[in-house]
Amino acid sequence: MVEVTMLFNTYGFMxxxxxxxxxxxxxxxxxxxxxxxxxxxxxxxxILASFVFYSxxxxxxxxxxxxxxxxxxxxxxxxxxxxxxxxxLIAGIAFNVVLLSFFKFSGLFFPVAISFYTFNQxxxxxxxxxxxxxxxxxxxxxxxILFFPKLLQGPLEGFGSFDAGIKKAxxxxxxxxxxxxxxxLLSMGLFKKVILADTFAKAVEYGFSAIPNLGRMEAILTAVxxxxxxxxxxxxxxxxxxxxxxxxxFDLATNFNSPYKATDIDDFWNRWHMTLTGFFxxxxxxxLGGNRKGRVRTYINVLIVFLISGIWHGSGxxxxxxxxxxxxxxVLTKMVKxxxxxxxxxxxxxxxxxxxxxxxxxxxxxxYIFIMATWVFFRAETVSDAIGLFVRMAVGGPKxxxxxxxxxxxxxxxxxxxxxxxxxxxxxxxxxxxxxxxAAAVIIIFxxxxxxxFCRECKINMGTTLLTAFLLLWSIISFSGVSxxxxxxx
Amino acid sequence: MNRYKKYFVVLMSMMLAAFIAxxxxxxxVDPFFHYHEALTGFPYIxxxxxxxxxxxAKNMLYDSCIxxxxxxxxxxxxxxxxxxxxxxxxxxxxxxxxxDHYNILxxxxxxxxxxxKHSPVxxxxxxxxxxxLTADPETTKYPLPExxxxxxxxxxxxxxxxxxxxxxxxxxxxxxxxxxxxxEIYFSWWTPEYYNIQWVMHNYEQPEENPEEMTKDGLxxxxxxxxxxxxxxxIEEHPETDFYIFFPPYSILYWNNxxxxxxxxxxxxxxxxxxxxxMQYDNVRLFDFQTMDEVIDxxxxxxxxxYKPAINKFMVECFKDGNYEINSxxxxxxxxxxxxKMVGAYDFEGLFSEKW
Numbered sequence: 001m002v003e004v005t006m007l008f009n010t011y012g013f014m015x016x017x018x019x020x021x022x023x024x025x026x027x028x029x030x031x032x033x034x035x036x037x038x039x040x041x042x043x044x045x046x047i048l049a050s051f052v053f054y055s056x057x058x059x060x061x062x063x064x065x066x067x068x069x070x071x072x073x074x075x076x077x078x079x080x081x082x083x084x085x086x087x088x089l090i091a092g093i094a095f096n097v098v099l100l101s102f103f104k105f106s107g108l109f110f111p112v113a114i115s116f117y118t119f120n121q122x123x124x125x126x127x128x129x130x131x132x133x134x135x136x137x138x139x140x141x142x143x144x145i146l147f148f149p150k151l152l153q154g155p156l157e158g159f160g161s162f163d164a165g166i167k168k169a170x171x172x173x174x175x176x177x178x179x180x181x182x183x184x185l186l187s188m189g190l191f192k193k194v195i196l197a198d199t200f201a202k203a204v205e206y207g208f209s210a211i212p213n214l215g216r217m218e219a220i221l222t223a224v225x226x227x228x229x230x231x232x233x234x235x236x237x238x239x240x241x242x243x244x245x246x247x248x249x250f251d252l253a254t255n256f257n258s259p260y261k262a263t264d265i266d267d268f269w270n271r272w273h274m275t276l277t278g279f280f281x282x283x284x285x286x287x288l289g290g291n292r293k294g295r296v297r298t299y300i301n302v303l304i305v306f307l308i309s310g311i312w313h314g315s316g317x318x319x320x321x322x323x324x325x326x327x328x329x330x331v332l333t334k335m336v337k338x339x340x341x342x343x344x345x346x347x348x349x350x351x352x353x354x355x356x357x358x359x360x361x362x363x364x365x366x367x368y369i370f371i372m373a374t375w376v377f378f379r380a381e382t383v384s385d386a387i388g389l390f391v392r393m394a395v396g397g398p399k400x401x402x403x404x405x406x407x408x409x410x411x412x413x414x415x416x417x418x419x420x421x422x423x424x425x426x427x428x429x430x431x432x433x434x435x436x437x438x439a440a441a442v443i444i445i446f447x448x449x450x451x452x453x454f455c456r457e458c459k460i461n462m463g464t465t466l467l468t469a470f471l472l473l474w475s476i477i478s479f480s481g482v483s484x485x486x487x488x489x490x
Numbered sequence: 491m492n493r494y495k496k497y498f499v500v501l502m503s504m505m506l507a508a509f510i511a512x513x514x515x516x517x518x519v520d521p522f523f524h525y526h527e528a529l530t531g532f533p534y535i536x537x538x539x540x541x542x543x544x545x546x547a548k549n550m551l552y553d554s555c556i557x558x559x560x561x562x563x564x565x566x567x568x569x570x571x572x573x574x575x576x577x578x579x580x581x582x583x584x585x586x587x588x589x590d591h592y593n594i595l596x597x598x599x600x601x602x603x604x605x606x607k608h609s610p611v612x613x614x615x616x617x618x619x620x621x622x623l624t625a626d627p628e629t630t631k632y633p634l635p636e637x638x639x640x641x642x643x644x645x646x647x648x649x650x651x652x653x654x655x656x657x658x659x660x661x662x663x664x665x666x667x668x669x670x671x672x673x674e675i676y677f678s679w680w681t682p683e684y685y686n687i688q689w690v691m692h693n694y695e696q697p698e699e700n701p702e703e704m705t706k707d708g709l710x711x712x713x714x715x716x717x718x719x720x721x722x723x724x725i726e727e728h729p730e731t732d733f734y735i736f737f738p739p740y741s742i743l744y745w746n747n748x749x750x751x752x753x754x755x756x757x758x759x760x761x762x763x764x765x766x767x768x769m770q771y772d773n774v775r776l777f778d779f780q781t782m783d784e785v786i787d788x789x790x791x792x793x794x795x796x797y798k799p800a801i802n803k804f805m806v807e808c809f810k811d812g813n814y815e816i817n818s819x820x821x822x823x824x825x826x827x828x829x830x831k832m833v834g835a836y837d838f839e840g841l842f843s844e845k846w
Contacts, residue, residue, distance in 0.1 A: 011647045176494035183501065412657035465497045469504045477512065480648040482541055482635075482655060 172249030189239025202408025215399025533669025558617030624712030
């Protein structure tokens, strides 16, 4: 049997699953008057819908998810009832860590979203033990773990705030303004994923598969494009998840806040995958002692957190190097900040505004270059591949773009327009789409307003309605290409 | 009405209208022939085997078809019309596995299609690639766009609301007014200058030498399963159809690969077995082109296996006059002996000692 995935950027999800789910949600919310019955019905709807959503990833994945749920429910139940609460807490954490590690390192297969739902399980178990969750309620717990908009890639929100948010949504009435704002955000998220991230992905795919042949500019742009691909992919996902919740009537935890505008590594981690940073801070960094045991211990704790983060993101040396690089940079940043703080006390209020602005721009650029360079290790198959890409940046020399590198940017809808203009008389026309995408990405990433904030604050009118329609249509008709393969031999 | 609700209604109306317009256009033109025969006068571009073969098999008018891997892409269907009087459609899948043959033959012989309602299948011209006959019998070479192969109308949305279909297969040909020449669809990209020994040898990589020789019947089990599941059912169920099945003429380098992989005797046995199985059927005409003189001249090839289009034309002539046809086990044995001699006599050392 062919396994059909149910990702956000599929026809099945956008044209069938999501509309049916939302209509059912609004109908139950509007017509069931009794509060207890309404909550129960909405919980059941979300649990069923989420199971259906996840089951499209196949029997193996669903089986692992079910095992995780069953074992955790038993452990959580024991934490609530047993006198040996701490023992059951340790058992709970150990089970989840072992389950995740087993699939990460066994090479068997890697269940979809296991990193995310396992961390949510750990979060729930610890919060229950600590008394932050008042009582164990199976439907609420299942909604928290399974809620499909956040199941695949987070956010890793704690149970308390998530539960409060979704319960608020249960009491809301259908709000057409929120619906339109949500749809605008949904269209932006899809656009980022389908048109931007997936287009950059084609060049990145080529770049990382042909490292020894890359020219200097191709090598540099491969790294830059990968940083853009990751940005738009994750940002797009977060936008769509947030948009669905917005339409339902509540705010999902913010997970992405223009991260490449960060001025240093710590600022970056306060903007990129914010809830993961929150998770590590709450459940790893603070229990290790945080910054309460002196500077050296603080630095060691930071390094430990980033190493765990690297291992969580993927198996292999490249991810450890990536985590370690971020950890070391974070420690260095903290050292410099601490030194400056001491200095600043003596020389306060002497900063000139222009100088501060220039310094901020340089900090953003410098930080971005560091992030971009470390993403190379995140993407490369091996450490030598990653180093190879840097080497090509230095010794690749001036070479025109290989056709495969630039081809992916020539989307028909743009390329056909260029082809009928006099621009085609110039050689640069062939690479124009690539530069247009690069420019658009730079503007959106470094100068654009955060999409979620924009959609919350903008005035909804006919213009935004047209924009929503345009972006949705463009994205949806781009979901399915026509399969082509380069076959020369059999 | 609440103004936000009004915007919502406007948005949904626009989306619905756009989807309907897009879908209606695709259904009307139907560039993959999924719903109906080709429109008269529309310059269809046919260049995607995975997406367009099933539609062509269903909705084109033909009485013969070409099935096979890239060994068949350089056939000119005009030659079949001229020499054999066959109205032929080319349904090649480059790199095809036996399961690919099965999938497309299932559509070709489906009595409910427009094509079959108009004409029975007189001839099937099938290239049988010995190396792929041990492939997994359920696996296709490439993932298929299922929505064009199944009967589920829901997943047709992937075809109906599809930017590539709109732009590359409807707008582009409509503007350029230049469609594909149906007799030459899927022709390989190699232009005549690529067919020379320098190009072949420059790109040829010898496989690693396998020290362990495969047993003589090492390839039979997989071959038997593929023949029984993916090929022979069609031959048995359609005695009214003539199956022209042929072993394509790979170059002498193919035999070098076989020797390096230490499967020479197993491959010979595989040829023998396939021939024996197929010759049991009266509606099969079997051809073995592996002993053509052209095989040892690499100037006829663009790589170790792909021959120039003139050889395709020659094979059509053979289908007509019976050259290289195998009619008995003895004849097949004689062909295999010729191969053995040809491979034994070829100066591989001399070939590889030169710098290309």
